[in-house]
Amino acid sequence: MRPSLFQLSPLAALVAAVFSTQVQAQSVSINGLILDQDGKAIEQARVHVHGRQQYVYADKNGRFTIQAPADAELHISAKGYGDQFVKVADAQSDQLKIQLEAGGLERIVVAASGLHHYDLEMANPVSVLSGEELSCKTEPTIGETLKSMPGVHSNYYGPVAASPILRGLDGPRVRILNNGLDSADVSRIGPDHAITADAITTEQIEVLRGPSTLLYGSGAVGGVVNVVDNRLPRQxxxxxxxxxxxxxxxxxxxxxxxxxxxxxxxxxxxxxxxxxxxxxxxxxxxxxxxxxxxxxxxxxxxxxxxxxxxxxxxxxxxxxxxxxxxxxxxxxxxxxxxxxxxxxxxxxxxxxxxxxxxxxxxxxxxxxxxxxxxxxxxxxxxxxxxxxxxxxxxxxxxxxxxxxxxxxxxxxxxxxxxxxxxxxxxxxxxxxxxxxxxxxxxxxxxxxxxxxxxxxxxxxxxxxxxxxxxxxxxxxxxxxxxxxxxxxxxxxxxxxxxxxxxxxxxxxxxxxxxxxxxxxxxxxxxxxxxxxxxxxxxxxxxxxxxxxxxxxxxxxxxxxxxxxxxxxxxxxxxxxxxxxxxxxxxxxxxxxxxxxxxxxxxxxxxxxxxxxxxxxxxxxxxxxxxxxxxxxxxxxxxxxxxxxxxxxxxxxxxxxxxxxxxxxxxxxxxxxxxxxxxxxxxxxxxxxxxxxxxxxxxxxxxxxxxxxxxxxxxxxxxxxxxxxxxxxxxxxxxxxxxxxxxxxxxxxxxxxxxxxxxxxxxxxxxxxxxxxxxxxxxxxxxxxxxxxxxxxx
Structure with missing residues (x-):
């Protein structure tokens, strides 16, 4: 029998049923301003609700607004700055003012980690390409986009079809994901078959090097490449x-x-x-x-x-x-x-x-x-x-x-x-x-x-x-x-x-x-x-x-x-x-x-x-x-x-x-x-x-x-x-x-x-x-x- 979308209905019904119950945790609207140590606005700083998929980016004036539970913890990060964690309950007002110090690596939430891990907290090596860096490196194929990362190469079947190689492994040993699920193309069968995912409209690409079979199956014995976009909004x-x-x-x-x-x-x-x-x-x-x-x-x-x-x-x-x-x-x-x-x-x-x-x-x-x-x-x-x-x-x-x-x-x-x-x-x-x-x-x-x-x-x-x-x-x-x-x-x-x-x-x-x-x-x-x-x-x-x-x-x-x-x-x-x-x-x-x-x-x-x-x-x-x-x-x-x-x-x-x-x-x-x-x-x-x-x-x-x-x-x-x-x-x-x-x-x-x-x-x-x-x-x-x-x- 061919796979059918109707197979999703029991889970969807469960979600809808629980949605109809009473609200258990009240959300609050949080406004904030993100500045550097000199008081200048940090554009595109990321504000993430720790442990969830919710996040927003600061505007050109460093301002943001996010909905979060009253007991939530916010993680604020930006490329080239040390990050901060702020508990909503400890905020003195609904207007947060956060200053980040220059230097250090930006912590990035790895969607493919399974437990909302930041890249710097994982036992397995992981690299993330996002923001302006991703835009600068974007090529028509995922393999060519990622090949400058440590531990990543491309099998290069010309510029039209190039898949990533992780630590010498590719093909069926490297799982290509889109928002955590298999890309479902035939790129794992032949090098002349292009990966359907594209970096041009992507928010970040995560590369987990080494075996990642626990969440994604035996096809991930060599690693995982997860292409993350917002096509299904989560915030x-x-x-x-x-x-x-x-x-x-x-x-x-x-x-x-x-x-x-x-x-x-x-x-x-x-x-x-x-x-x-x-x-x-x-x-x-x-x-x-x-x-x-x-x-x-x-x-x-x-x-x-x-x-x-x-x-x-x-x-x-x-x-x-x-x-x-x-x-x-x-x-x-x-x-x-x-x-x-x-x-x-x-x-x-x-x-x-x-x-x-x-x-x-x-x-x-x-x-x-x-x-x-x-x-x-x-x-x-x-x-x-x-x-x-x-x-x-x-x-x-x-x-x-x-x-x-x-x-x-x-x-x-x-x-x-x-x-x-x-x-x-x-x-x-x-x-x-x-x-x-x-x-x-x-x-x-x-x-x-x-x-x-x-x-x-x-x-x-x-x-x-x-x-x-x-x-x-x-x-x-x-x-x-x-x-x-x-x-x-x-x-x-x-x-x-x-x-x-x-x-x-x-x-x-x-x-x-x-x-x-x-x-x-x-x-x-x-x-x-x-x-x-x-x-x-x-x-x-x-x-x-x-x-x-x-x-x-x-x-x-x-x-x-x-x-x-x-x-x-x-x-x-x-x-x-x-x-x-x-x-x-x-x-x-x-x-x-x-x-x-x-x-x-x-x-x-x-x-x-x-x-x-x-x-x-x-x-x-x-x-x-x-x-x-x-x-x-x-x-x-x-x-x-x-x-x-x-x-x-x-x-x-x-x-x-x-x-x-x-x-x-x-x-x-x-x-x-x-x-x-x-x-x-x-x-x-x-x-x-x-x-x-x-x-x-x-x-x-x-x-x-x-x-x-x-x-x-x-x-x-x-x-x-x-x-x-x-x-x-x-x-x-x-x-x-x-x-x-x-x-x-x-x-x-x-x-x-x-x-x-x-x-x-x-x-x-x-x-x-x-x-x-x-x-x-x-x-x-x-x-x-x-x-x-x-x-x-």
């Missing part, structure tokens, strides 16, 4: 609108985005949308896979748009909200292009006839969300909450005007949690997590079969403070069931056997258990140590189990764990038992977060039993042809003429990954700041050999100057040579990228305006991304200049 905000337009020279990019929030009495609403269009990206001169010299990345154009809206009923008892979003996107797929046809066209023809240039993807996604929270519904429980999403995803790959392959994914996900009051010193949440998906692939490149996935899980997170120590414990038990159809386990030698050849329906199930323990020690003011130890189990994904076909994007023939392959190219059903990956991870973190000099230092060690990876079998698709019936062979030759893809067979072996991440900032003066970071990861099989496409060591430095009306940044990033490579993999040379940015702030009538300019890759450096499947054919974009304007009113 009442004064009416505000932001409009942004930008133009970039490197791909003739034109982008426009709008976001509007508002609230009146008990109703809050949100609307956002964007439109982005580019041509093929300019790159430094290089020689492509056909020996031709070019300065453009063929088939790398984009035409993306999205619209989202939400409405919430918010009272002092809780909230009930609904959201809807629609994505309509088209993008070229590098590696599928026809070189000669493209080079015969001039630039104008290329702009107007993208669809004739080569294979491109057409994506449509509709997403419906429903969420609710109940505050203090009964004794012992602080909050009951649920968050659900129903997603309809469809993705056509089109060549020559005809649909070649279609990917579909209908999914439903719901998480229900109960946050309890402190009991015997422990405070935490217990919850239930449901995920269902119905995946279909139809056409020439349908290398994965149709499959249905059902996952049910129970989890618990608890924490307790012991003086300067805070202990954090968690556990999760998860049941995953797969049903796949159309599985063909054998290729016969003789044509007579073809009539007896039939497909099978298969079922597999796994039980994955995970547990973690963390300790945070605030050993002196402004410093803490954090230790996290976890054991995380991951069930193989449906694609890793059942793949059987040519994957043009990676130029490989992928064969899943469910199959056996002999030395002659004969495919049969595997008799080997499937095993879960078991990751035993240790993270040690040292932080200094007060004063002019701040830093974060992470060391990690991850021992993975039964690590699942694609091993080069030494065979090619030509070795399979002798075992295929004549009709299939002819069709295959027609589709892949001249291409002898290597056969990569999923295997399991023990592996070890370890490394370090370091980031520091030094406030030279009130206006000037220096930053530096470096990260590294080493990943190898225990029986010898390196894992493929592991990112190189990355180091970077930055300088920023912030005046009253303008700011400027210089960022330099160096990617070192990667020569620790897997069998059949080539080394990748080093390169460095220099970026400049400038912003000017001014007012026009009632408009707060920001004009900005950026220069990316100012030196026009030729760089190839080692973690990319098509690194030799898809260098990074060359020199590009961006101009933009943002207006708030």
């Amino acid at each position: 009442l905000r004064p009416a505000s609108t932001q409009i942004e337009t930008r133009y970039s020279s490197g791909a003739d990019e034109k982008t426009a985005a709008l976001a509007h929030d508002g609230g009146q009495e008990q109703i809050a609403w949100h609307f956002d949308g964007f439109k982005r269009k580019t041509n093929n990206y300019d790159v430094p001169d290089f020689t492509n896979d056909e020996g031709e010299s070019t300065n453009q990345l063929a088939n790398s154009w984009l035409d993306n748009s999205a619209v989202n809206g939400g409405l919430s009923w918010i009272t002092d008892k809780g909230l009930l909200g609904f959201s809807v979003g629609h994505i309509d996107s088209e993008y070229g797929i590098p590696g599928h292009h026809h070189h000669h046809e493209e080079h015969e066209e001039d630039e104008h023809e290329e702009e107007e006839n993208h669809q004739e240039d080569g294979v491109f993807a057409r994506v449509k996604q509709d997403r419906y969300g429903l969420a609710g929270e109940l505050y203090k519904p009964f004794a012992g429980i602080e909050t009951l909450s649920f968050n659900s999403a129903l997603t309809r995803y469809q993705h056509h790959e089109i060549e020559g005007g005809a649909i070649g392959t279609t990917f579909k994914n209908d999914s439903f996900e719901s998480r229900f949690t109960a946050e309890h009051e402190t009991f015997a010193g422990w405070h935490g949440v217990v919850g239930y997590h449901l995920q269902q998906s119905d995946y279909k692939a139809i056409g020439d490149e349908a290398f994965t079969p149709d499959s249905k996935t059902d996952s049910h899980a129970l989890f618990v997170l608890e924490e307790r403070s012991f003086g300067d120590f805070t202990a954090q414990l968690g556990a999760r038990i998860e049941q995953i069931d797969y049903k796949a159809s159309g599985i063909e386990f054998e290729h016969h030698h003789d044509e007579d056997a073809a009539e007896e050849h039939s497909s099978e329906n298969v079922k597999n199930d796994f039980t994955a258990a995970s547990a973690s323990a963390g300790l945070v020690w605030n050993f002196q003011p402004g410093y803490n140590w954090a230790l996290s130890v976890s054991r995380s189990e991951r069930a193989p994904s449906a694609a890793e189990l059942y793949s059987n076909g040519a994957h043009i994007a990676t130029q490989t023939y992928e064969l899943g764990l469910a199959y056996a392959l002999d030395a002659d190219g004969e495919i049969s059903k595997s008799e080997t038992d499937f095993k879960k990956e078991v990751a035993n991870n240790i993270d040690l973190t040292l932080r200094k977060f007060e004063g002019d000099f701040t830093f974060t230092y992470n060391l990690f060690y991850n021992k993975v039993h039964n690590y699942l990876y694609m091993r080069d079998s030494g065979l090619t698709m030509a070795d399979l042809e002798a075992h295929e019936e004549e009709g299939h062979e002819e069709e295959h030759d027609h589709e892949h003429e001249g291409e002898e893809f290597s056969i990569f067979h999923y295997q399991q072996q023990d592996a070890t990954l370890y490394g370090a991440e370091f980031a520091m900032a030094y406030q030279l003066t009130a206006e000037q700041e220096l930053e530096f970071f470096i990260d590294s990861v080493r990943a190898k099989l225990d029986n010898g050999g390196d894992l493929p496409r592991i990112p190189p060591v990355k180091a970077g430095a930055g300088y920023s100057y912030s005046a009253q009306d303008w700011s400027a940044t210089i960022d330099w990033t160096h990617y070192m040579k990667q020569n620790r490579v897997a069998a059949g993999e080539s080394a990748t040379g080093s390169y460095q990228i220099l970026d400049l940015g400038f912003s000017y702030y001014f007012n026009l009538n009632d408009l707060d305006l920001t004009a900005f300019a950026k220069a990316n890759n100012l030196t026009d450096e030729l760089g190839f991304v080692h973690s990319s499947f098509i690194k030799e054919d898809a260098p990074l974009p060359g020199r590009s200049f961006t101009l933009g304007l943002k207006a708030r009113f």
Whole structure:
């Protein structure tokens, strides 16, 4: 049965019923003013109700208004300032005046933490990109937006599809979330499939490095990227609108985005949308896979748009909200292009006839969300909450005007949690997590079969403070069931056997258990140590189990764990038992977060039993042809003429990954700041050999100057040579990228305006991304200049 939004109705009915009861805690309206030590207003300072999702931002005069319970605690923070906590009950009047001192790191609430943790309080390493910094780093893909963070790289399938790599892990090991729920696209199956989430209308992006399986399931064994927006409002905000337009020279990019929030009495609403269009990206001169010299990345154009809206009923008892979003996107797929046809066209023809240039993807996604929270519904429980999403995803790959392959994914996900009051010193949440998906692939490149996935899980997170120590414990038990159809386990030698050849329906199930323990020690003011130890189990994904076909994007023939392959190219059903990956991870973190000099230092060690990876079998698709019936062979030759893809067979072996991440900032003066970071990861099989496409060591430095009306940044990033490579993999040379940015702030009538300019890759450096499947054919974009304007009113 297809997932249905009606599955949400019991929880919605529960919320509505409790809303109709008597008010238990009275809210008050709090007005305030936020200033620096010199008495100047701090614009965009964040005021957050501790332990809840409610927050507002100060206006240009430093003023704010927020609704909060009478016994609430407010957390006030701003980038470049030390933060403060203020109890509403202790306020002398309804007009708060708060002064923040310069220096130190801003505490940011991590929505994906599960217990309203601030980033500096978590045992697991976490990075958050928000505010002006997020706006400056926004790129068309999430991977490219985040790649400058310590411990984060991009798998880079050209500028059109780039997913984040966390500590050398990506694909099904990194969960991409939108407001805490899976993005439900097919980006985890192939690197040429774009992530549907976009940073242009996002409020913050959270990156949890290391296993985060307790809340988000076995797919988060490598980490979590949570894209947070306000499409389902969780707080009442004064009416505000932001409009942004930008133009970039490197791909003739034109982008426009709008976001509007508002609230009146008990109703809050949100609307956002964007439109982005580019041509093929300019790159430094290089020689492509056909020996031709070019300065453009063929088939790398984009035409993306999205619209989202939400409405919430918010009272002092809780909230009930609904959201809807629609994505309509088209993008070229590098590696599928026809070189000669493209080079015969001039630039104008290329702009107007993208669809004739080569294979491109057409994506449509509709997403419906429903969420609710109940505050203090009964004794012992602080909050009951649920968050659900129903997603309809469809993705056509089109060549020559005809649909070649279609990917579909209908999914439903719901998480229900109960946050309890402190009991015997422990405070935490217990919850239930449901995920269902119905995946279909139809056409020439349908290398994965149709499959249905059902996952049910129970989890618990608890924490307790012991003086300067805070202990954090968690556990999760998860049941995953797969049903796949159309599985063909054998290729016969003789044509007579073809009539007896039939497909099978298969079922597999796994039980994955995970547990973690963390300790945070605030050993002196402004410093803490954090230790996290976890054991995380991951069930193989449906694609890793059942793949059987040519994957043009990676130029490989992928064969899943469910199959056996002999030395002659004969495919049969595997008799080997499937095993879960078991990751035993240790993270040690040292932080200094007060004063002019701040830093974060992470060391990690991850021992993975039964690590699942694609091993080069030494065979090619030509070795399979002798075992295929004549009709299939002819069709295959027609589709892949001249291409002898290597056969990569999923295997399991023990592996070890370890490394370090370091980031520091030094406030030279009130206006000037220096930053530096470096990260590294080493990943190898225990029986010898390196894992493929592991990112190189990355180091970077930055300088920023912030005046009253303008700011400027210089960022330099160096990617070192990667020569620790897997069998059949080539080394990748080093390169460095220099970026400049400038912003000017001014007012026009009632408009707060920001004009900005950026220069990316100012030196026009030729760089190839080692973690990319098509690194030799898809260098990074060359020199590009961006101009933009943002207006708030």
